[in-house]
Amino acid sequence: MPDNKTNILVIDDELEIRELLKEFLEENNFIVTLAADGIEAQEFIKKSVPDIAVIDLLLPGEHGISLVKTIKEKYFIPVIIISCIYRREEVQDLMDEYFVEGFFEKPLDLNEFLEKLNSIIDERAV
Numbered sequence: 001m002p003d004n005k006t007n008i009l010v011i012d013d014e015l016e017i018r019e020l021l022k023e024f025l026e027e028n029n030f031i032v033t034l035a036a037d038g039i040e041a042q043e044f045i046k047k048s049v050p051d052i053a054v055i056d057l058l059l060p061g062e063h064g065i066s067l068v069k070t071i072k073e074k075y076f077i078p079v080i081i082i083s084c085i086y087r088r089e090e091v092q093d094l095m096d097e098y099f100v101e102g103f104f105e106k107p108l109d110l111n112e113f114l115e116k117l118n119s120i121i122d123e124r125a126v
Helices: 015-027 038-047 064-074 088-098 110-125
Strands: 007-011 031-035 052-056 079-083 102-105
Touching: 007 015, 007 038, 015 031, 015 110, 031 038, 038 052, 038 064, 052 064, 052 110, 064 079, 064 088, 079 088, 079 110, 088 102, 102 110
Parallel strands: 007 031, 007 052, 052 079, 079 102
Antiparallel strands: none
């Protein structure tokens, strides 16, 4: 469990996924903000940059890949990609080029997801 509360921005167009992640992450002592698309996410980030962004790739409006690039280029925050459409090998070049910290296929293994978040937090604390 993180010592200081870490703010996670979850960007996913599926309400059920957003709510599931919000409940799970809050139970694990994170502060969670939700966005349904890239525009909403960018509006939030302009006001308050989160510690970590969790981004679904298939979003309405701005595609998740474009959002990953924008967030990594402008804000330099850790990103975890989640997707039920794309597989890791399909986005590996993007991950390498933009130093994306993690990738998870849906349905998420919440324990592995939590481990990844905690490892990102631990790395940033060093």
